[in-house]
Amino acid sequence: MATQNTKTLARAMLAPSVLLLLIWMIVPLAMTLWFSFQNYNLLNPANVSFAGFFNYQYFYTDPAFFASIWNTLLLVGGVLLITVVGGVAIALLLDQPIFGQGIVRILVISPFFVMPPVAALVWKNMIMHPGYGVLADINRFFGFQPVDWFGQYPLFSIIIIVAWQWLPFSTLILLTALQSLDGEQKEAAEMDGANFVNRFIYLTLPHLARAITVVILIQTIFLLGVYAEILVTTNGGPGNASTNLTFLIYRTARLSYDVGGGAAGGIIAVVLANIVAIFLMRAVGKNLDR
Amino acid sequence: MARAASTKQKVGFTIVAWIVALLLFFPILYTIITSVKTEPEAIAGFNLIPSGTFENYVTVQTQRDYFKPFMNSVILSVGSTILALIIAIPAAWSMAFSPTRRTKDILMWMLSTKMMPAVAVLVPIYLLFRDFGLLDTRLGLTAMLTLINLPIVVWMLYTYFREIPGEILEAARMDGASLWNEIVYVLTPMAIPGIASTLLLNVILAWNEAFWTIQLTTTNAAPLTAFIASFSSPQGLFWAKLSAASTLAIAPILILGWFSQKQLVRGLTFGAVK
Numbered sequence: 001m002a003t004q005n006t007k008t009l010a011r012a013m014l015a016p017s018v019l020l021l022l023i024w025m026i027v028p029l030a031m032t033l034w035f036s037f038q039n040y041n042l043l044n045p046a047n048v049s050f051a052g053f054f055n056y057q058y059f060y061t062d063p064a065f066f067a068s069i070w071n072t073l074l075l076v077g078g079v080l081l082i083t084v085v086g087g088v089a090i091a092l093l094l095d096q097p098i099f100g101q102g103i104v105r106i107l108v109i110s111p112f113f114v115m116p117p118v119a120a121l122v123w124k125n126m127i128m129h130p131g132y133g134v135l136a137d138i139n140r141f142f143g144f145q146p147v148d149w150f151g152q153y154p155l156f157s158i159i160i161i162v163a164w165q166w167l168p169f170s171t172l173i174l175l176t177a178l179q180s181l182d183g184e185q186k187e188a189a190e191m192d193g194a195n196f197v198n199r200f201i202y203l204t205l206p207h208l209a210r211a212i213t214v215v216i217l218i219q220t221i222f223l224l225g226v227y228a229e230i231l232v233t234t235n236g237g238p239g240n241a242s243t244n245l246t247f248l249i250y251r252t253a254r255l256s257y258d259v260g261g262g263a264a265g266g267i268i269a270v271v272l273a274n275i276v277a278i279f280l281m282r283a284v285g286k287n288l289d290r
Numbered sequence: 291m292a293r294a295a296s297t298k299q300k301v302g303f304t305i306v307a308w309i310v311a312l313l314l315f316f317p318i319l320y321t322i323i324t325s326v327k328t329e330p331e332a333i334a335g336f337n338l339i340p341s342g343t344f345e346n347y348v349t350v351q352t353q354r355d356y357f358k359p360f361m362n363s364v365i366l367s368v369g370s371t372i373l374a375l376i377i378a379i380p381a382a383w384s385m386a387f388s389p390t391r392r393t394k395d396i397l398m399w400m401l402s403t404k405m406m407p408a409v410a411v412l413v414p415i416y417l418l419f420r421d422f423g424l425l426d427t428r429l430g431l432t433a434m435l436t437l438i439n440l441p442i443v444v445w446m447l448y449t450y451f452r453e454i455p456g457e458i459l460e461a462a463r464m465d466g467a468s469l470w471n472e473i474v475y476v477l478t479p480m481a482i483p484g485i486a487s488t489l490l491l492n493v494i495l496a497w498n499e500a501f502w503t504i505q506l507t508t509t510n511a512a513p514l515t516a517f518i519a520s521f522s523s524p525q526g527l528f529w530a531k532l533s534a535a536s537t538l539a540i541a542p543i544l545i546l547g548w549f550s551q552k553q554l555v556r557g558l559t560f561g562a563v564k
Contacts, residue, residue, distance in 0.1 A: 010388035013380035017444055018396065020377065024437045025403045031414035090310060096303040106548050107311035110318055113547035115498040117519040118536040122317050124522075125529055126324060132529075134320065137336040167314065169554075173563050176555045214559050225407055228500035228515065232522035246409045253413050254505070266410035277405035281398055 029270070035263035042257035055264035059252075067240040068248040071155055072272075075162065075244055076223045080216055082163040087170030087215065088208065092200075094171070095178045112168040116228035123161045124150065124233045154234045154242035161229055166222075170215045177211035178204070220276050224269070245269055318540070325533035332529040346534035356535060359517035363539075365428055366503070366513050367496035370435035371489055374443040377436070379485070382447035387456065397448065400441040408438070408501045419506055428511045431503060435496045442495070443488055446557045450484025487553035490546055494554075497543050514539040 039051040059065055094105060111119065127134050128149040136146030149157040181204065189199050227246050230236055236243035236251065243251070249269060253262025312319075324332050325347070327340040350356045385393045415434075416425075424430030454477070462476045500515040507516050518539055521532050547554070555563055 006388055007390075010384035010390075013384035014396070016377050017381035017400070017440060020437065021400055021403050021440060024440075025406065028411035028414040028418075029406070031417075032411055035413055093303065093307050093310065096307070097300050098304040098307045099300065100304070100308070104307050104311040105551070107315040109547070109551060109554075110315055110544055112554075113494060113498070113544045114318065114540050115515050115518070115543070116500040117504075117515050117522075118321075118540055119317075121518065121521060121532060122321050122536060125532065126320055127317055132333040132335070134336055164314070164317070169558065172551060173555050173559060176552075176563055211563050214563055218559060221405055225409065225501065227409070228504060228519060231504070232519050246407065249409045250412065250505075253416070259413050259417070262413045266407075266413060269407045270410045273405055273407045273410075277402060281402060 032263045032266045032270075035259050036267050038260045038263075040259040042259060051260055055260040056268075059261055059264045059268065064240045064243060064248055068243045068245045071240070071242060072224065072244040072246075074155060075159055075226060076220055078156075078159040079163045079166060079223055080219060082159070083166045083170040083219065084212060084215060086163075086167050087174045088212075090167070090171045091174035091178050092204075094175055109168040109172055111164050112166070112172075114165065116165070117232050119165050120158075120161055120229040120232045123157075123164070128157055150234050151238065154238060158226070158229055158233060158242055161233070162223065162226055165229075166219055169219065173215050174208060174211050177208055181207050217276065217279055221273065224273055224276070245272070318544075321533045321540075322537050324530055325537045327530050327533075329528050329530050332533070346530045347538070350531055350535045350538070353531075354517075354535070356517075356538065359512050359514050360538065362428065362511055363497055363513035363515075366431055366435060366511075367493045369428075369432045370439065370496050371443075371492040373432065373436045374440050374492060375447075375485065375489060378440060378443040378447055382444050382451050385444075386448055386451035386454070387459075397445065400444055404438075404441040412505065415502075416505065425506060426508045426510045426512070431506055431511050431513075434502050434506065435499060438499070438502070439492050439495055442557060443492055446488040446491065446553075447484060449556065450487070451481065453484075454480045487550065488557070490550045491553050491557040494543055494547055494550065 036055050037051055037053075038048055039054070040048045090108060094101070094108065098104060114122075125133070130136055130146045130148040130151070133146075133149075135149070139146045147153075185203060186199070189203055194202070225246050226244060227250065230242055230244065230247050234242040236247050240248075245265070246269070249262050249265035252258050252265055320338075323338060323340050326342050326344065327337075328343055328345075331337065331341060385397065419425045419430055422430075424433075458476060458480070459472060462472050467476065497513075498515070500519070503513050503515045504519055507513070512520075518532075518535060521535070
């Protein structure tokens with residue numbers, strides 16, 4: 001009887017979380033799906049009708065759509081490249097004996113705690129501004145023309161800002177993984193005369209593989225949703241040059257008041273995110289069994 | 291090599307590491323420095339030595355009522371985290387101590403809800419908030435932040451609770467402890483560090499959340515994310531003041547963040563890397 005009671009109690013304790021998340025997952029998503037098949041514009045709310053696949057077709061044939069998919073891929077890929085390569089390098093560096101390790105660590109992880117609007121505005125105004133930014137000052141010092149970062153390389157500039165925010169995250173995770181590397185193995189490899197490159201390729205990198213996978217997958221989820229950084233810097237422009245899928249949907253739904261179109265875009269975003277999610281769930285799920 | 295690292299090597303690594311660290315920290319440092327410059331100084335070219343005025347901080351408060359979004363950030367982040375903890379602690383507890391065949395599936399499913407892109411439900415959430423009068427209210431936004439962070443809270447608590455050895459409970463029971471005593475004297479002290487870490491990380495995440503806070507607020511409930519984002523339009527934009535507002539917005543969370551390095555790894559990787 002006691003176990004029966006315990007079981008009932010355990011279920012009751014679990015219920016609120018499960019119910020809330022169930023509602024949170026089903027209701028808005030079902031509504032998005034429903035709206036995606038409706039002609040519904042907030043500027044003309046009295047005139048709602050069934051649209052069939054028109055919204056999807058509209059979204060698909062919009063030139064901004066492919067631009068935004070491409071930009072999303074570049075943004076996610078670019079940031080991943082910088083943060084993984086940079087993260088491995090910095091983690092290896094911080095794993096060495098250095099003076100003031102604690103302070104160095106704190107300085108390195110700090111950008112992660114800066115809220116996106118602040119990060120983006122600081123880079124936009126103080127670092128990358130073509131007139132008064134630090135980079136412009138450096139260029140002038142060496143006798144070069146200052147670069148109009150957000151005008152000429154809008155997406156690249158946003159990649160730099162987002163990479164700056166996420167580099168601490170990958171570094172910290174890779175460093176944590178690095179520190180769990182067996183010291184004896186390292187010593188054995190050294191005794192056998194393996195040089196730094198060989199130790200890195202045959203010992204360190206395989207050990208880091210799992211952590212790198214986790215970094216890539218988790219960052220991808222967050223990077224697919226980059227929004228505030230674009231909003232406060234380029235607002236998606238010039239043209240669609242720095243519009244990612246998240247930003248395009250926001251623009252369709254909120255600035256064009258197109259509920260149907262925004263919903264159709266939302267469903268496409270869900271499909272994309274799910275492809276990534278499947279891989280992440282596998283990686284994390286495996287770990288649960290251990 | 292690592293073991294017998296000569297001082298020379300250590301000095302070399304130290305120099306490189308400090309250069310990298312200072313470069314990464316530079317935008318933050320420069321923001322803090324600019325916040326105590328005068329406006330003409332702020333745009334007068336690269337300069338690391340400010341005149342040290344605090345008038346920007348005063349102006350941000352008097353002209354833009356800085357205290358209001360700051361308090362909104364505090365209320366929203368702390369409120370949503372505590373609410374999430376209240377909902378999640380029993381759930382994590384039950385999964386850690388009375389696991390069933392389905393526990394793993396439930397955990398994975400909870401994680402999967404976190405993977406839904408926020409923008410996918412922007413349309414219905416915005417309309418629901420509008421229809422229920424929740425737009426630009428602290429209540430609505432607190433509920434929102436609670437929901438989006440709930441899976442992480444459950445997961446983090448679960449990984450911490452799972453490390454509490456079950457035998458200790460049995461031992462306490464054998465010694466004749468009542469359920470109440472068991473909870474108060476045995477479990478709570480062991481659970482508090484995990485709960486505190488979870489609280490810390492989630493306050494940070496909620497404080498920095500910059501999609502829903504910008505979408506669902508205008509003025510009344512706008513936290514610092516929305517407040518700072520409103521500086522993006524150039525009118526009335528002065529860099530020293532922007533820097534002062536930014537410094538105030540990131541300082542508390544930066545300090546909290548420094549204390550939560552370890553939990554950060556654990557929480558954000560859902561226990562996959564410890």
